[in-house]
Amino acid sequence: xxxxxxxxxLVNYLDEALDPTLRASxxxxxxxxxxxxxxxxxxxxxxxxxxxxxxxxxxxxxxxxLREALKTRLRRIRT
Amino acid sequence: xxxxxxxxxxxxxxxxxxxxxIPKVNPPEPRPPLPSTVVKDDxxxxxxxxxxxxxxxxxxxxxxxxxxxxRLAQNITQNREDAEDVMQEAFLKAxxxxxxxxxxSRFYTWLVRIAVNQALMKLRKRRPNQVSLDxxxxxxxxxxxxxxxxxxxxxxxxxxxxxxxxxxxSVIGELDPSFxxxxxxxxxxxxxxxxxxxxxxxxxxAVKSRLLRARLKLxxxxxxxxxxxxxx
Numbered sequence: 001x002x003x004x005x006x007x008x009x010l011v012n013y014l015d016e017a018l019d020p021t022l023r024a025s026x027x028x029x030x031x032x033x034x035x036x037x038x039x040x041x042x043x044x045x046x047x048x049x050x051x052x053x054x055x056x057x058x059x060x061x062x063x064x065x066l067r068e069a070l071k072t073r074l075r076r077i078r079t
Numbered sequence: 080x081x082x083x084x085x086x087x088x089x090x091x092x093x094x095x096x097x098x099x100x101i102p103k104v105n106p107p108e109p110r111p112p113l114p115s116t117v118v119k120d121d122x123x124x125x126x127x128x129x130x131x132x133x134x135x136x137x138x139x140x141x142x143x144x145x146x147x148x149x150r151l152a153q154n155i156t157q158n159r160e161d162a163e164d165v166m167q168e169a170f171l172k173a174x175x176x177x178x179x180x181x182x183x184s185r186f187y188t189w190l191v192r193i194a195v196n197q198a199l200m201k202l203r204k205r206r207p208n209q210v211s212l213d214x215x216x217x218x219x220x221x222x223x224x225x226x227x228x229x230x231x232x233x234x235x236x237x238x239x240x241x242x243x244x245x246x247x248x249s250v251i252g253e254l255d256p257s258f259x260x261x262x263x264x265x266x267x268x269x270x271x272x273x274x275x276x277x278x279x280x281x282x283x284x285a286v287k288s289r290l291l292r293a294r295l296k297l298x299x300x301x302x303x304x305x306x307x308x309x310x311x
Contacts, residue, residue, distance in 0.1 A: 049301070051267060051269065056241070065163065066167055070171070
């Protein structure tokens with residue numbers, strides 16, 4: 001497999017959605033291609049960083065406005 | 080160094096009215112749960128109570144997800160006021176349409192889809208001539224091997240949580256909306272590829288194509304901060 005093939009299959013490879021033969025072929029390529037290995041590793045890290053990141057606390061004024069909107073409008077929806 | 084190109088197999092976003100309506104609920108495909116996505120045991124009870132009109136139960140659900148929904152809205156709209164409106168409308172619509180929620184998917188997945196619809200409507204309203212998710216995206220060559228450097232110690236070790244949040248928010252904001260939304264749903268909210276496709280009215284190959292482009296672009300942008308020689 002060539003580098004372009006690795007990139008084309010990157011989504012399925014990282015999402016573990018490849019059949020074992022294709023997966024083995026990609027892993028064989030990665031053993032001998034430093035550039036592809038780095039691209040695959042750092043792309044994997046990119047996903048993990050975003051996936052693991054905790055959202056910041058809600059700003060207090062935003063939270064208060066949300067509570068106020070819910071308080072007045074939820075009851076209206078139910079009646 | 081070789082420059083590789085990827086083929087863009089994207090399909091244009093569909094312009095259908097169903098896309099803007101409250102999403103139908105389909106069973107999600109099984110995925111291993113991550114710590115941040117484990118459903119608390121009391122969630123079905125809270126949802127059932129909220130369906131019966133228990134406002135306190137619904138407010139508990141709001142408290143559980145408000146931070147994530149606000150981040151989602153902010154990432155998509157790139158505007159704090161719009162994000163606040165989107166969050167409020169999403170929770171209100173969720174409450175209003177709770178009787179239609181059948182419980183075949185996670186409540187959060189259903190809520191995310193409502194919030195995304197609200198955010199996309201806001202985005203279109205604010206910049207009708209600048210933002211079209213239906214447009215053909217750039218099909219030119221994408222240099223993948225432009226920034227090929229190993230990253231150093233893990234970003235969590237190198238940056239404070241607040242710094243890291245700022246970096247992530249900034250780089251995702253630089254993406255085209257059509258990439259941003261797909262990445263947000265698939266890799267941050269952890270919807271399956273099929274759920275993402277259904278939520279956005281896209282084909283599965285289109286989601287995969289946009290996801291590939293989004294992941295590679297973000298990798299290149301994060302490289303500025305995380306490559307070995309930076310801040311080490």
